[in-house]
Each structure stands twice: as structure tokens, then as C-alpha cells.
């Protein structure tokens with residue numbers, strides 16, 4: 001469980017960890033699609049670029065996504081027209097098309113073997129709401145001049161009452177593409193460091209100083225390509241986006257699906273990408289951070305297996321992205337007072353193209369070139385904060401933060417594979433019991449901003465509902481924006497000992 005098919009089918013690339021100080025032009029933090037594509041775009045202008053990755057290249061969402069490279073991002077165009085303008089929707093469409101061309105050119109000119117395939121893509125709806133969205137999107141496509149075919153009552157590959165199909169999109173193996181990109185950078189002399197987490201970023205004169213593996217990197221420009229940016233600096237991008245998780249399952253089906261990538265608009269969302277050899281990659285069970293529910297997850301998986309007549313999936317995993325409240329990504333300088341600190345996030349689960357849009361916008365800004373898209377995608381814009389959904393979700397986050405600080409949770413009974421919140425010494429902890437009956441107790445206050453993490457029943461992790469940080473049950477960090485592990489109260493207490501007794505007999509917390 002939770003192994004990405006893409007990551008599992010390639011030998012990992014290994015890059016060294018940073019072990020010395022550096023003085024460079026541009027430090028790119030994050031070795032996903034955004035980080036590597038930005039390094040690629042910047043490399044024409046300067047070679048003094050370094051990429052640092054906390055884990056391994058591609059081990060974030062980039063090596064775990066559905067592999068669709070398309071400008072058809074759900075039913076987004078009529079929403080952009082309504083929220084922004086027709087011009088904004090045209091620019092969004094052009095930016096995605098340019099990104100697809102760039103990806104195609106990189107793959108072809110460097111011979112990257114990533115199973116690139118030309119495919120059609122379709123969005124579809126069967127519910128009244130879904131059908132209305134398809135119709136609204138069709139009108140938007142006509143207004144914007146996007147070539148498409150509107151279809152009704154399609155029976156194959158699945159039943160679709162209304163669908164909107166576009167041609168000449170692309171399917172690929174995102175991890176293989178990323179490995180190819182890292183080879184190109186490597187060969188052009190751009191250093192990539194893995195297992196190198198940036199954990200302290202400060203301004204020193206006109207440069208930035210970043211601490212990585214106890215060494216200092218001084219850079220004129222920082223690109224935080226970390227999905228969740230590493231600085232907020234009162235720009236409130238945390239309130240402009242929200243973290244959302246979806247799950248993917250790879251099935252080996254006897255019922256073949258046409259070579260078309262599908263995205264269902266009905267609730268619950270469904271996504272299909274047919275691969276080679278009768279393999280079908282299915283996406284679904286979408287939820288906000290810290291809302292994973294084991295029975296809902298199992299129901300999704302079972303219905304998928306039933307629908308496609310398979311006993312069990314070959315692979316199942318999950319991954320996450322930041323959703324932008326106003327449908328546009330946040331790309332560019334963090335704030336006017338930080339013109340040399342760049343962020344790229346809010347890709348709303350369409351980062352295969354958005355990462356390349358971001359790379360161009362940021363490379364242009366660093367080289368002080370004009371960009372057609374910089375104002376539209378500026379992280380400083382306030383539109384995302386004004387959306388009704390943003391106001392509701394942000395109010396909920398604040399309520400969660402306030403109410404979860406004062407719980408009364410003194411039930412210490414625990415079953416294997418379960419986690420729960422408990423109170424010890426008038427402080428809140430998370431307790432988890434593994435299959436050997438060992439109990440793990442961790443301080444579930446997220447080191448990022450102090451929100452209280454919830455137990456994720458599907459992955460057995462502690463997840464922060466505010467900004468999407470994730471931690472293993474023993475407190476190890478899996479995903480930022482937090483930069484450190486959860487403090488561990490103590491690990492491996494035998495289950496038959498009451499944690500309260502243990503607390504009185506042992507020393508102070510370890511970390």
C-alpha cells in the first residue's frame with residue numbers, strides 16, 4: 001500500500017547530500033517537476049544554480065500523479081471567466097498549451113523515455129450538476145476558441161450522459177520524465193543535492209542564507225519549489241489555497257478502455273488514465289487534509305474493483321496538492337518586498353503543465369524579462385481570499401486551531417493499527433499502537449504553526465488539517481510545510497502499561 005507505480009518501476013537516481021557551504025546565484029529548493037523545470041529554464045541565463053531536495057528527486061507529488069499532460073483541467077475555464085475575465089481564461093489556456101509544447105520538445109530533443117503518448121482527453125458528467133458544468137464549459141470553450149467535441153449519451157468506455165472531448169493531449173510516466181530532466185541538468189553542470197532539507201532561511205544583506213545539513217548556502221535568489229512555500233511573510237497564501245489528497249489505484253483489467261483520459265465531474269470525483277498492457281490508472285477518494293476515513297477509502301476501492309472486475313489493485317497510493325481558491329496558480333515573487341524569493345503553488349492537481357508555466361514565469365523574472373503571465377498568477381493578488389469557499393474554509397481552520405487546543409481526552413485504550421488523541425500532564429498527544437502492541441506517543445502540535453494534527457486512518461499518519469504537513473505515527477516528517485519531526489514523547493511503550501503510569505516513571509520527553 002502507498003507505493004507509487006511510477007516510483008516502483010524505475011531504479012532511483014542518487015545524488016549526493018550537501019556537505020559544504022556555497023555562494024551561488026539561484027537556489028532552487030525542491031526536486032519535483034517545478035524545481036527541475038525551473039532549473040532547466042534558468043540554465044540558459046546562469047549556471048550558478050543549485051537544486052536541493054529534502055528527500056529524493058521526484059518523491060513528492062511529481063512521482064505519484066496520474067500522468068496526464070493536458071490543458072483540460074477539469075471544468076476550469078467557465079470558472080476562470082466568471083471569477084476573473086475572458087482574457088484571463090485565454091491566457092491560462094495559452095500558458096498550458098505552451099507548457100505542453102515545451103514538455104514535448106524537451107522529451108523529443110533529449111530522447112527521454114517516458115512513454116509519451118498522444119491521447120484524447122474528456123471531462124464528463126452524469127448528474128444534473130455534472131451535466132450543467134459540461135454545458136457551461138462547452139460554452140466557455142466556444143467563447144475562447146478551444147477546439148472540442150460536445151458529446152451526449154456516450155456508452156463506451158463508460159457511460160457518460162454529457163462529455164467534452166479534446167484531442168492531441170499527452171499521457172506520460174511523470175517520474176521517468178523527471179529522471180530525464182535531472183539527467184539533462186546533471187549533464188549541463190547544474191548540481192542537485194538530495195537528502196538536503198532547507199530548514200532556516202534568513203536575509204543577510206542583499207542575499208539569502210539558507211541552512212542545509214548544518215551548512216550555509218548564500219544565494220541572490222531563492223525559488224521555493226516545495227509545493228507548500230517555505231515562507232509566508234504575511235502574504236496569506238496559506239489562506240489562498242488548501243491542501244487536498246486523492247488516492248490512485250492501478251488495475252489490471254480484462255475490460256479494455258479506449259485510449260482516452262477521462263475526468264468525471266460528479267461527486268465523488270473520478271479520473272482515468274489508460275496505460276499500456278490493459279493497465280488502468282484510476283484516481284478518486286478525494287478529501288481535504290486530515291479527513292481520511294478508512295471505511296470510505298475501502299468503499300471506494302471495492303467499488304472500483306467491482307466496476308472493472310478485478311480482485312484487487314496492483315498498486316494503491318495517495319498524494320496531495322494545494323488547491324487555489326480562485327482557480328489560478330500562485331507563481332512569482334512571494335511579495336513586493338521580497339522580489340528575489342519566488343514561490344509556485346496552488347496547481348490544483350494539474351502541476352504537470354503548471355510546473356512548466358511556473359518555470360518560465362520565474363526564469364523570466366530572475367532574468368528581468370517581461371512575462372505575459374506574471375501579473376495574472378501573482379501570489380500577491382487578493383482574489384483567492386475573497387471567494388466564498390475560502391472564507392468558509394479559513395474560518396473552519398481558525399475554529400479547529402482554537403477548539404483543538406483544549407480537549408479532555410483521557411481514554412487510553414487502544415487497538416492495534418489505531419491512533420487517537422490523548423491528554424497527558426495537561427498536554428495533548430497522539431497515541432498509536434502498532435501490530436507488535438508497541439505504543440508510540442508523539443506531540444501532535446504541528447511544528448509549522450501549532451495546529452493539532454489528526455490521525456489518518458488510511459495511511460496511519462498524523463496529518464495537519466491547516467496546511468497539509470504529514471508525519472509518520474512515530475513522528476517522522478513525511479511532508480512539509482513543517483520542517484521538522486513531531487516531538488516524540490516516547491516510543492515503543494508496551495501496550496499493557498497505562499501511558500499515565502509510564503509518564504510518572506520515566507524522564508522528560510525525548511525528541
Ligand SMILES: Cc1cc2nc3c(=O)[nH]c(=O)nc-3n(C[C@H](O)[C@H](O)[C@H](O)COP(=O)(O)OP(=O)(O)OC[C@H]3O[C@@H](n4cnc5c(N)ncnc54)[C@H](O)[C@@H]3O)c2cc1C
Nearest residue numbers: 030032033034054060061062065066068198349350351352
Ligand atoms: C492524486 C493526484 C493526481 C495528480 N495527477 C495529475 C495529472 O494527471 N496531471 C497533472 O498535470 N497534475 C497532476 N497532479 C498534480 C501534480 O502532481 C502536482 O501539481 C505537481 O507534481 C507539483 O509539483 P511540485 O514540484 O510543485 O511539487 P512536488 O513534486 O511535491 O515537489 C516538491 C518537492 O519539494 C521537496 N521539499 C519540501 N520541503 C523541502 C525543504 N525544506 N527542503 C528541500 N526540499 C523540500 C519535497 O520533498 C518534494 O520533493 C496530481 C496531483 C494529485 C494529488
